[in-house]
Amino acid sequence: xxxxxxxxxxxxxxxxxxxxxxxxxxxxxxxxxxxxxxxxxxxxxxxxxxxxxxxxxxxxxxxxxxxxxxxxxxxxxxxxxxxxxxxxxxxxxxxxxxxxxxxxxxxxxx
Amino acid sequence: xxxxxxxxxxxxxxxxxxxxxxxxxxxxxxxxxxxxxxxxxxxxxxxxxxxxxxxxxxxxxxxxxxxxxxxxxxxxxxxxxxxxxxxxxxxxxxxxxxxxxxxxxxxxxxxxxx
Numbered sequence: 001x002x003x004x005x006x007x008x009x010x011x012x013x014x015x016x017x018x019x020x021x022x023x024x025x026x027x028x029x030x031x032x033x034x035x036x037x038x039x040x041x042x043x044x045x046x047x048x049x050x051x052x053x054x055x056x057x058x059x060x061x062x063x064x065x066x067x068x069x070x071x072x073x074x075x076x077x078x079x080x081x082x083x084x085x086x087x088x089x090x091x092x093x094x095x096x097x098x099x100x101x102x103x104x105x106x107x108x109x110x
Numbered sequence: 111x112x113x114x115x116x117x118x119x120x121x122x123x124x125x126x127x128x129x130x131x132x133x134x135x136x137x138x139x140x141x142x143x144x145x146x147x148x149x150x151x152x153x154x155x156x157x158x159x160x161x162x163x164x165x166x167x168x169x170x171x172x173x174x175x176x177x178x179x180x181x182x183x184x185x186x187x188x189x190x191x192x193x194x195x196x197x198x199x200x201x202x203x204x205x206x207x208x209x210x211x212x213x214x215x216x217x218x219x220x221x222x223x224x
Contacts, residue, residue: 004152030210033210033211033212033213035213041217042114042116042200042202042215042217043213043215045214048212050210090213092210096210098213099152100153102150102151102152103152
C-alpha cells in the first residue's frame with residue numbers, strides 16, 4: 001500500500017496570508033494530483049504533476065512535484081476566503097488508481 | 111448537466127433496510143469508482159469498474175453490492191448496514207486509457223445508518 005502523509009492536518013489563517021501544505025510518501029509515483037473539496041461537495045481536480053521537479057501554477061496556487069516523485073507541495077499566495085476547503089493529494093503508482101492522503105483542512109478568515 | 115451525478119444526496123436508513131445509491135456520468139469515461147469518505151480518514155476505494163468489468167474490490171463487506179450495467183451508470187446496493195457505515199459515498203469516473211488516473215467526482219451521497 002502506498003501511503004501519503006499530508007501536513008498540516010488543519011490550517012486556520014487570515015485573508016492575505018501565504019501558506020504551504022505538504023504531501024509526502026516513501027513511494028515513487030508516476031503522477032500526483034491535487035484536489036479541493038468544499039463542504040457538502042465532491043473533490044474537484046486542481047492539477048496533475050507528472051515530471052520530477054515540475055512546477056505548475058494556477059492563479060495564486062503553485063504546485064511542485066519533488067525531484068524523486070515521492071512528494072509534492074501546494075503553496076497559496078494571499079489566501080482568500082474562497083480558498084477554504086479540504087485539500088487532498090493523490091498519488092498514482094503502478095495501476096492507474098489514485099491513492100489519497102487524509103487531506104489538509106484549510107479555513108481562511110475574512 | 112454536471113459531469114457526474116449522484117442520487118440521492120442524502121439518505122437515512124435503518125439497519126434492516128435495503129436501499130441503492132445511483133451514479134451517472136456524462137463524460138464518456140470508461141472507468142467508474144465508489145469511494146467511502148469518513149471523518150479523519152483518507153478516501154477509501156471500494157470498487158472500480160473498467161469497461162463495465164469489476165477490476166478491484168478492496169475487501170469491502172458483502173453488505174455493499176455494486177452494479178455497473180453500462181459505462182455510464184454505477185449503483186451501490188446497500189443491505190443490512192451497520193452504524194459505522196455512515197459516511198459520504200463518492201462516485202467518480204475516469205478515462206483509463208491514460209495513466210494519470212485523473213478522477214471526476216460526483217457531489218456524494220451522505221448516508222446515515224440508524
